[in-house]
Amino acid sequence: MAIEKERACFNAYVQGFDLEQDQNRLKVIHTMHVVKIMQQIGRFLNLSDREMEVAETIALFHDIGRFEQFKRYNTFVDHLSVDHADLGKEILERSDFLDRFSGKEQQQILMAIQFHNKYELVPMDEKTIQYAKMIRDADKCDILRVFAFEPIESTTSTSYESIQNDVVSEEIEAMIHNHQCIDKTKRKTGLDIWMTFLGFFFDVNYPITMRIMKKQGYYRLPFDRIRFRRAQKQVDSILSEIENYIARNS
Incomplete structure (x- = not known):
């Protein structure tokens, strides 16, 4: 499994939260769906194996801020609490979850995550903006599932x-x-x-x-x-x- 270490980090991190709460449990499910959709988009774009690892890692951690957001504020509404993507970037910067990647790859991952929920993208280098567009697309695909099937x-x-x-x-x-x-x-x-x-x-x-x-x-x-x-x-x-x-x- 290409991102086995990152999956282990993600699983260990979320175990620190109450996964009996629907909000946290459903975020884990959402994350796994987004990873699968990110893989589909990556195959469509003919990403290299290494680029696919970066893309999958972005998908895996794109909502990592949601768990701490809900713990602190009991809501997922960003404007009533904190921007979950900005918080996710901060959490990752304080962790060793991305240590397997080069400094450039880490910045690509962090930028894509930080801007996955923003109304518009800011200027970025060509590869980073590709990753950012990929996660924005993959996230939206599964949010539509959540809209359709969750309460x-x-x-x-x-x-x-x-x-x-x-x-x-x-x-x-x-x-x-x-x-x-x-x-x-x-x-x-x-x-x-x-x-x-x-x-x-x-x-x-x-x-x-x-x-x-x-x-x-x-x-x-x-x-x-x-x-x-x-x-x-x-x-x-x-x-x-x-x-x-x-x-x-x-």
């Missing part, structure tokens, strides 16, 4: 009952139709939060990612489970826009 209250701070009577605010709807990722600071309603997941499609970097998302079909499931009392036409129009976008870009 909606814990993943979105909404409920099916409240969403039934909600609407998409005008500014957020415009972002979707303009093919923009959703700016979280602009969200006003619970349904705006749901739109964030649909906005993922406008920040996909590789065709393989779009194909994975399309095959999964997870993005539709929460919307198909309920009938919206006030926003059904609005939601139908947005889903149609998303599916047309997917068809043109996959």
